[in-house]
Amino acid sequence: MEIRLLRETDSRLEVSRIYEESWKTAYRDIVPQAYLDGIPAGHWAEALDRAGWDTLVLTEGERLIGTSSVCASRWPDWAGFGEVVSLYLLPEFIGRGCGKALLAAAVNRLAGQGFQEVLLWVLEENRRARHFYERAGFAAPGDFLVDEIGGKSLREVLYCRSAFL
Numbered sequence: 360m361e362i363r364l365l366r367e368t369d370s371r372l373e374v375s376r377i378y379e380e381s382w383k384t385a386y387r388d389i390v391p392q393a394y395l396d397g398i399p400a401g402h403w404a405e406a407l408d409r410a411g412w413d414t415l416v417l418t419e420g421e422r423l424i425g426t427s428s429v430c431a432s433r434w435p436d437w438a439g440f441g442e443v444v445s446l447y448l449l450p451e452f453i454g455r456g457c458g459k460a461l462l463a464a465a466v467n468r469l470a471g472q473g474f475q476e477v478l479l480w481v482l483e484e485n486r487r488a489r490h491f492y493e494r495a496g497f498a499a500p501g502d503f504l505v506d507e508i509g510g511k512s513l514r515e516v517l518y519c520r521s522a523f524l
Contacts, residue, residue, distance in 0.1 A: 377425060413468055434478075442477070475521065
């Protein structure tokens with residue numbers, strides 16, 4: 360297993376597929392099924408090279424099995440924080456320590472950029488992910504935002520922690 364920065368030669372479609380498969384598994388019974396079923400191949404491919412973002416990939420041999428993108432906080436109320444924008448694994452790698460390793464690498468990347476504090480957002484109904492981040496030292500200070508996905512209003516919970524736990 361290796362965690363590294365996304366390379367020019369890495370397939371953006373393959374990384375997007377990690378998002379797609381993860382969404383279809385993690386958000387089942389949270390996000391409307393019609394939306395999940397309609398996610399097109401390559402939906403996230405363009406976002407991977409967004410200016411100011413660092414995208415990490417987790418590999419097993421030559422296979423890409425996980426990804427995480429980080430950046431300076433996109434939220435004015437949390438200026439000065441680093442942000443874990445995303446963290447996704449292929450479903451068959453969940454529960455094997457891969458997410459923990461990928462999260463640690465993402466937080467370390469932000470710490471290396473000088474961020475003292477890290478934030479991320481989690482769908483309120485995604486209990487498994489919330490528990491995962493809580494076990495990793497993140498805490499919810501009580502801030503929420505509402506997002507609409509597939510015609511359904513969903514609350515996202517803010518989680519924060521020090522970059523140096």
